Every structure is written in structure tokens, then in C-alpha cells.
Amino acid sequence: MNDPSAMRLVSPLSRPVNRGPGSRSSVWRKVALAASLTAGLAASLSSPAALAAEAPLATGERHVLAANDCLPAPSGPVVLTVEGAVSCGNAGSRQAPLARFDLAMLEAMPSRVVATHTPWTQGRVSFSGPLLRELVARVSEDASGLKVRALNDFVAEIPLSDIEDFDVLLATRRDGERMPVRDLGPLFVLYPFDAHPELLNEQVRFRSVWQVTGLTLE
Numbered sequence: 001m002n003d004p005s006a007m008r009l010v011s012p013l014s015r016p017v018n019r020g021p022g023s024r025s026s027v028w029r030k031v032a033l034a035a036s037l038t039a040g041l042a043a044s045l046s047s048p049a050a051l052a053a054e055a056p057l058a059t060g061e062r063h064v065l066a067a068n069d070c071l072p073a074p075s076g077p078v079v080l081t082v083e084g085a086v087s088c089g090n091a092g093s094r095q096a097p098l099a100r101f102d103l104a105m106l107e108a109m110p111s112r113v114v115a116t117h118t119p120w121t122q123g124r125v126s127f128s129g130p131l132l133r134e135l136v137a138r139v140s141e142d143a144s145g146l147k148v149r150a151l152n153d154f155v156a157e158i159p160l161s162d163i164e165d166f167d168v169l170l171a172t173r174r175d176g177e178r179m180p181v182r183d184l185g186p187l188f189v190l191y192p193f194d195a196h197p198e199l200l201n202e203q204v205r206f207r208s209v210w211q212v213t214g215l216t217l218e
Contacts, residue, residue, distance in 0.1 A: 012035040039126035071139065079186050084217040087141040099139040105188065106130055106172055106205075109138065114169055116194040120184070121207060123201065127190045133163040135170055136217065145218030148189055149213040158189070158207045166199070167192050170212065187212035 015149040081091075082099040089097025117124055138141055146158045157175040162168060171188040172178060176212025188210040191199045 012073070071099055072105065074100055074105055076102035076104055079103055080106065080212065080214065082135075082139050082215045082217065084215075085140050085143045086137045103172055103178065106170065106187075110134060112167060112168060112169060114171075114190060114192050116190070116192055116193075117186050118190070118193055118208070119200070120210075121174075124194070127169055127188070128173045128176070129169045129171040129187070129190075131156075132168045132170050132189065136215075137162065138161075140217050143217040147216040148207075148209045148212055148218070149214040149216065150209050151213050154209065155217060156189075156207050156209050162191075162204075162207065166196060181211055184210040199214075 038197060051118075071090040073090050078100045080101040082101075083092075084094075085091075086097045086099050089099045091100045092098035106129065111128050112131055113126055113128045115124055115126045132146075136146065142172065144160065145161055146163070147155055148158060149155050158168075167172075169190040171190045172186065174188075189208050189212060191204055191208055193199050
């Protein structure tokens, strides 16, 4: 179970050092550097990887590095990245596609509302968001395992039987409002505890990851 109070979401970034040209720089040195950069760029653009990335897609090909008929490109900040056994991706490569979602994309999926008590909230709370099983089915044809990663790198393994047997949400809203990071958000794996009291155990609590940022499908 991840602890948001122990997280440090933003680490300070070092400012780049801006060094001016040395006093001994010469025109010839600049010319040589420009020629070297031009040659390197030309070589990289003619490499097999670059050519493959620029090659036209065959009809029906699904794994591209932009929006496609399988999964559109996010228009807002990416809040969830799905990797691993992804068969419907909008990023990464054809060999290792990724599925990236912004909040609008997640909320455009069929949504469910689950009203329940949880070990981390006061009283009965309504959460809404896509069912986790529908999200997995949206991007993968043959997933056999699921891991959930939080912003603080906490990782929990969720059996696929859990999301098939129960209406487990990847909640995007709490009582109709989007959830900030300090309050379980932006994404929260929610089990229907009131509907299934047997889920109130330590094992399931550790699978109820908040501040979710990624899924790994196996």
C-alpha cells in the first residue's frame, strides 16, 4: 500500500550550465563542428531504425507512434502509461508499443460509479472511472498478468481474476470531482468493498494502489 505522505513527486532539476565560446575558438573549428553534426544527422536519418520509423504503414497496421484508429493520441498531460503485452498502442515502437492516456481519454471510456466505504476515506464515498478489466481489454489481446505502479514507484501485482470477478475501477473522480495527488489521485485502483466485504483484507488493501501512473501487462 503506497503512502502519499512519504512521496516527493518533484525533485529539483539542475540548471544547465551555459558556457560561452572559448576565447581560442576559431572559424575553422566552428566549420568542422558544423560539418561533423551534419554528417551525424545524415547518418542517423539513413539508419535502419530511422527508415523504419518513417516508412509508410501497411493497411491495417496498428502500432504507430501517433494517433491511429486503434487508440488516439492524448491531447492533455499523460496520466497513465501501459506497457508490456500491449497490442493497441499510440506510442513506443512497433516492436514495443505503449498505450498512453490523458484523463479525458480515460473518462471517455464507459464509466462506472461505485459507492463504498474504504479503509482510507471517511464514510461512504462515490468513485467513478473505467473498469480496470475494460481498460486492459482496450489495449491488450492476450494479457495474462497485471502490475500497477504508483508515482512513488510502489508496485502491486493484481491477479486478472480480481478484475474479472469484481468491478474494480481505475477511479478518476471522487464524489464527482477529479482527485488531486494529495488525495489518492489522479488515479486510484478501487475495489467494491461494500458489495464484497470479503475483499476487506490485507492482501486486497495492498492491491488498492492510489496515485497510479502506470500499468504493466504480462
